[in-house]
Amino acid sequence: MFSNLFANLRGDIHSIISRDPAARNGWEVLTCYPGLHAVIMHRWAHACWNVKLKWIGRFISYLARILTGIEIHPGATIGRRVFIDHGFGVVIGETAVVGDDCTIYQGVTLGGTTLVAGTKRHPTLERGVIVGAGAQVLGAFTVGEYAKIGSNAVVIKPVPAGATAVGNPAHIIRKEEQSRGAQLFAAYGVTANGDDPLSKALRALVDHVARQDEQIERMSTTMREAGLCCPKVAEGDKLDSEQLNRLVD
Ligand SMILES: CC(C)(COP(=O)(O)OP(=O)(O)OC[C@H]1O[C@@H](n2cnc3c(N)ncnc32)[C@H](O)[C@@H]1OP(=O)(O)O)[C@@H](O)C(=O)NCCC(=O)NCCS
Structure with missing residues (x-):
């Protein structure tokens, strides 16, 4: 049981380091990240809730709220390696389900829009x-x-997988078609340079120059074959488009 506990904790810390550019090391994450403390305390609260120790569950959740500013109802289901970054003002309702590897920023509500107890009222x-940050996801629907x-969005309908x-x-x-297996986390939800107009322009220029080089090389070969003097371009002077594109990425 304890080895499982530590394996989970190691996984949590590692996932935070990989997702937060500001995280410097494991000790800093363990001691200074309220999101991690809230998730650990939620595991205790949820365990109590599940064995009908409901008041103790609520009380642990309340202590976590005082300590971290993050309120997770003990009935909520939180997956593995969930990262609540900064976290202040996050509220997660009783029937919410948060899958593995989700990232939630400060001020987020996973809330309900109906008061009927005993039904699924919060999002999955x-x-x-x-x-x-600041997004409100309200209702019993699924975010794929x-x-x-986006920050400050108010989501009241299902969101398909991979969509923004x-x-x-x-x-x-x-709506991005992404392969499910090979997902990369983008810090703050921002797409890597792929969407940066400057990177796009540079990549287009590099590809254009590479195509022109090929054309010139073909013309030179034809001229040499026709007996016209046309010196070969030295290997070192050739454009390495792959390397340039890697620099732009
Ligand atoms: C929604 C989000 C994930 C999109 O990132 P992206 O894929 O890089 O998208 P872009 O920045 O290219 O924006 C695409 C369009 O959406 C708009 N947009 C982006 N974020 C928005 C937001 N939060 N609210 C409203 N519109 C938004 C942009 O203005 C742009 O519109 P345009 O095409 O008409 O110009 C990102 O903007 C976001 O909100 N991430 C959360 C960041 C956060 O909470 N950080 C907290 C750190 S402490």
């Missing part, structure tokens, strides 16, 4: 969802795998 976040919710939803009420701005 599938694996790898990123919920931006690896979807991104922003605004109030939230609308889908991008």
